Amino acid sequence: MERLSLNDLGLIIGISLMYAAPLMYTALGGVMSENSGVVNIGLEGMMTIGAFVGTTVAYFSGSPWLGFLMGGLAGGVLALLHAIACVSFAADQVVSGIAINFLGPGLALFLSRVFFDGATMTAPIPLQNKIPRPMNNLFTKGSFLDLVLNQYATVYLAFLLVFIVWFLLYKTKIGLRIRAVGEHPKAADTLGINVFRVKYLAVILSGVFAGLGGASMSIAVVSNFRATLISGQGFIALAAMIFGKWTPQGSMWACLLFGAAQGIVVYLGGTDIKVSSQILEMIPYVLTLIILMSFVGKATGPAANGVPYEKNEA
């Protein structure tokens, strides 16, 4: 086995960041929703529809940014359904999330067949129409810094979004209210806060972020949408959020960890080290189980997370 060179390390870090970014958007979506007290297991479905809409809009309009935004919007629309069920009709939030996970991929594949001649795979967007890499050509091709920093813009935006969500939740008025509603909706209600409106906002934003996560997958990491593109990443993001104890910064670290596992898988795939790729693919999930077992088990989320809030109950 050869020694790991600096460039190999750069390659692993670069790939890790690339794979972590879609997870970060989606996990931040989870942070928004669950801090307001709405469990969002439908992140997977929202991410899938975002991935499909993102790449499809980018393909037809030629604008990756429009595609990216539309991907977010599509996630937001699905999240609106989740909000209607969970906030207005006191639905079982997990069940509603399951429904979203049928609807998201169902709609994505259905529309893919409609728009792309019966194919469950969208046409690839041309290279020049992908999300740009702002630091392209800044460093020598293949150098350590190039491998690490020459990322798609969506990667940088993901980190920016971590900061924004953190600031929003802990420094602003609306953030205080979101957290209050997730902890003790009745207390917030008695202080004249419109619990339903705050929850709607948080859940819709959560879908927007998950949609952006999906789009960042389909117009940056790869160039099209296919049935297996998202499969499971929404759930991984959910795990990352729990892992990160429902905070944006914690979720970020967890996503980076999952990204790193992916980076190592890809790196080893390119070497002649004989490890079953199936076993490697398993690692992030096994890791999650072990970590959950060792210290996250006791961590609890917002006190009223998952509990429907109903006014006027005697």
Next chain:
Amino acid sequence: MMKRNRLKFTIISILVGLLVGAFILLAVGFNPLEAYTIMIRGIFGKPKYISWTIIRSTPLILTGISVAFAFRTGLFNIGAEGQFIIGALVATLVGYFWNLPPVIHAIVAILMACLAAAIWAGLAGFLKAKFGVNEVITTIMLNWIALYLSNAIVFWDKFKRPNSEASQKILETASIRLPKGINFLGDFFRAPVNWGFIIAILVAILIRHILKNTTLGYQLRAVGFNSDAAEYGGIDVKKNIVISMAIAGALSGLAGAVHVLGVTEEVSVLAAMEGNGFDGIAVSLIAANSSIGCIFAGLLFGGLKYGGYKIQPAMGAPSEIISIVIGIIVFFISMPKLIEMLTTLRARRKRGGEIESK
């Protein structure tokens, strides 16, 4: 009264699902009536179609019962998918590697599959009981681990069928198919008709009996409804969580085994989840977590899926409309309050009307 409401509510949800599906088809330019006609013909058109529908429904009935059982005991088994994979894998391994006489071979393969899946799911139960880790998260993780584990084993050179993306076929002795050459009911027996459906019905009855008439069922339901009170009453809550998950796992493992031994006779390399377990969640929800109800919900679901696939070749309409319809059904089932509100609104209007008519 409650039960009747629940049934009404489920039927309304199903109708709304089909209606929304029709609108979506219409919106993209397909005739929904044509699509639904093709689906219905695709299910009932020939005896063979009916037998295929039953064959397709069988694993869904069993995963449905698995999820329903866990629900009844207060656990959410999202892991039916992974337990199904483990059951299918172990059934194939036993069916291929072991040499046993007919019937016994099949029974041993089924039991081993159930045992393996019970341990797999029991692990999630153990993690919840011991470390308080939410079973929703652990079972999701275990699903993916099961998928990759199954793939890794299928890739094992002693097991992989050369030049294919699948394992070796099970031995004839392990099969639970009905013997070939039965020639009545038209072409009903041309499909791989097997004992699976009968097994599923027996299991549904057994589970109902366990929950209703045994002390084990009493304990499990007590823990499910209120684990604090159960603990106070002297019931070992942790043990029951593990037992409940293990039984749920065995049921999903049985689904996988029945599917392999009766239909596919092999396991393939999986690129993504096939959805047998996730569909089981929907089946359970439609059945209001009743094991007998799962038989009907499973048949409905299997029919939708089997008949739904036929609209793609026949009229070019995307068969994924079925996922959307199912999504909508589950969506409405998640909000009993909505239907409740609609019915009380109607009742109020009716009452108002009566007063006016006086």
Next chain:
Amino acid sequence: MKNVDFQTKVIEMKGITKKFGDFVANDSIDLTVHKGEIHALLGENGAGKTTLMNVLYGLYLPTEGNISINGERIEIKNPNIAIEKGIGMVHQHFMLIDKFTVVENIILGMETTIKKGSFDTKCIDIESATREVEELSKKYGLHVDSNAKIHDISVGMQQRVEILKALYRGADILILDEPTAVLTPQEVEELIQIMGSLTEQGKTIIIITHKLKEIKQAADYCTIIRRGKRIDTVKVNDVTEEDLAEMMVGRQVSFAVDKKEMNRGEVVLDIDNIVVKDNRKLNAVKGLSLQLHKGEILGIAGVDGNGQSEFLEGLTGLRPIESGKIILNGENIANTTPRNIMEKGMCNIPEDRQKRGLILDFSIAENMILENYDKEPFSKSGRLNHENIEEHAKKLIEKFDVRPRNEKQAAGSLSGGNQQKVIISREITNDPDVLIAAQPTRGLDVGAIEFVHKYLVEQRDNEKAVLLVSFELDEILNLSDRIAVIYNGKIVDILDRKDADEKKLGYLMAGGGVDDEKKQA
């Protein structure tokens, strides 16, 4: 009375009716309150006091009736309008967010934000908010620790935070819902003083309570509500406690419980120096010792949060005992299972009947076998015998007068009193040597309370032992033969009933005795 301005009616509620489905919670109630007055709303649990105040505060919309505030007729559709009109409410269960600081809780919903010129950044200005809160707390003499998190401060301080929350919103009318339920007698005194000084500064206070003594001490006027109807409004000085009680329950009540002379026997339960940890892994019970004799009711008095819950859970096997012994009928039962403890002769009426005592989705019959489902005649080799289970339930329903008389009814659909009857019938049929009764009458109406008390006394008269844990000092004083006071996880003193009175107990409950010991040492 000196502060009351009879010319100004700050609140006028007229013909307020509130229905939940077919249930009439408030039936055409009138209420008038003058400026500077302390007005008590008296009624039993479930009489409709809190509902009426929730209507006033905009949490519920009235089905009928109208409200005028300061002479202006308004519709209070939500708490925002109530707050705007100067109404503030302190709920019985504090509406505080544990993970937030005192300041965050107070400003929530009316956050001070950083402004850049005319532009509102929507970012919270925590410094100026803290300053405002501290000024307010100084002005009204309500001491709070502004940067502490709620879960770290005492219940008394939490209540002050609630009052400040209302004052921060400019409240002139304060509604206090059962404010004394969680306080020691001394803290109650303090609260009464605070109320006095608030009315001196022109505030008006409505206090919801079912404690007659406090009304006599603090209130100017009292409106009595029974079963959703207003019975009367009286000047407190003109009536006696007995009058108030009679109006509250609609008949004469005797406060005294009929008891035979105690026939105290040998020690049946010997708790020796036990230590139990709470959920945060801190010692909540710190070396508690106690002996319980046959034929007595031993009451444990104390303020909520002094280790009672942990003590009870440790005693009944629901929580591990770190050290010490629990000898029941000569055998150490510490750290065995709840089932074993039950079988050795100690049963329990749990503190929280809906959490621990009952499975609400189970039928009455199923609940009645919770501890014996795996024994004959209810089951045999793993199979339930539904016939015997129902027969057993029918008998108990008859004997304990559980209503409705339908063993198949879900326990969740019963009233609190009937739920408690189901639990008591189940526990008493086990014929325990020791019966633990934790808050056995919480939330029950007078009739049900009498029923529960009767059975506790009956156990004692049958020479069984009863351990009664209650936050209601009256209940402890009425029932107990001896009274132990728990403070900070220890029994600080045990008094014979004849030596105990409210003052003495209150002093001990507040840790008075402990400090004395320290001084002596």
